[in-house]
Amino acid sequence: MAQKKLQRFAEIETFPNVLIYPENMPGAWASHFGNAHPLTLELACGKGDYTLGLARRYPEGNFLGVDLKGNRIWRGAKTALTEKLPNVAFLRTQIEKLTDYFAPQEVSNIWITFPDPFLRKSKARKRLTHPRFLALYQQILAPGGAIHLKTDSAELYHFTQYVIAATGCTLLEDIPNVYALNPVPELLRIQTYYEGMHLADGRTIRFLKFALPAEPINWRAFKPEPEDEAAAEGEH
Numbered sequence: 001m002a003q004k005k006l007q008r009f010a011e012i013e014t015f016p017n018v019l020i021y022p023e024n025m026p027g028a029w030a031s032h033f034g035n036a037h038p039l040t041l042e043l044a045c046g047k048g049d050y051t052l053g054l055a056r057r058y059p060e061g062n063f064l065g066v067d068l069k070g071n072r073i074w075r076g077a078k079t080a081l082t083e084k085l086p087n088v089a090f091l092r093t094q095i096e097k098l099t100d101y102f103a104p105q106e107v108s109n110i111w112i113t114f115p116d117p118f119l120r121k122s123k124a125r126k127r128l129t130h131p132r133f134l135a136l137y138q139q140i141l142a143p144g145g146a147i148h149l150k151t152d153s154a155e156l157y158h159f160t161q162y163v164i165a166a167t168g169c170t171l172l173e174d175i176p177n178v179y180a181l182n183p184v185p186e187l188l189r190i191q192t193y194y195e196g197m198h199l200a201d202g203r204t205i206r207f208l209k210f211a212l213p214a215e216p217i218n219w220r221a222f223k224p225e226p227e228d229e230a231a232a233e234g235e236h
């Protein structure tokens, strides 16, 4: 492993704003932040650009970036420490394990920023807006909370539109081309590392905001869109 990566892994162990596979966290986030402000998660946060951007704009909220990769989390955590942002933290874990870390209704909002689209149907269950994940989010999200997805992937955007309808979610915002808006809404102006690369490649940035249904999502009964099946059959 590269020396720099090893150094960053060692350093995040010492950062007060990074929790690595922590224990006993459900119900303890208010005590971690020292206040009971609403908690927003950024899933697949990478370097935590939305976590930082939202935290700077909303000192009255707490913001937690979640990602598996310690060296990426290091970047966001280091910036938060340098800027002395008390309302930022990072959680290193698998998103699949979210319910190990939060009590029911402990989370107020979820942002999912440029997640891997997992285009193959055989990997569809890994998409962070698959009903399997929505059922997890239901277990931690407070009533009135919303999911915000920002993506460059037309496939993930259409898949998520389909999932929203198929699972009884409520679509709150649907923006097929964020930067065609004039003005671009304040919160959507925050740009992530991956977003910068996609914009440089001329890709269209899309946004969906939706609320989860009150009834538990039975994700095992989820039937993929017929076109998704057809596309998968054409895969090699």
Ligand SMILES: C[S@@+](CC[C@H](N)C(=O)[O-])C[C@H]1O[C@@H](n2cnc3c(N)ncnc32)[C@H](O)[C@@H]1O
Pocket (backbone or CB within 6 Å): 043, 044, 045, 046, 047, 048, 066, 067, 068, 069, 072, 093, 094, 095, 096, 113, 114, 115, 116, 192, 193, 194, 195
């Ligand atoms: C394409 S990057 C996007 C990073 C960042 N949001 C951005 O826009 O720059 C996707 C991120 O998701 C993380 N990731 C993918 N699957 C994950 C999982 N199951 N649990 C936690 N993190 C995951 C990866 O480590 C990676 O940092």
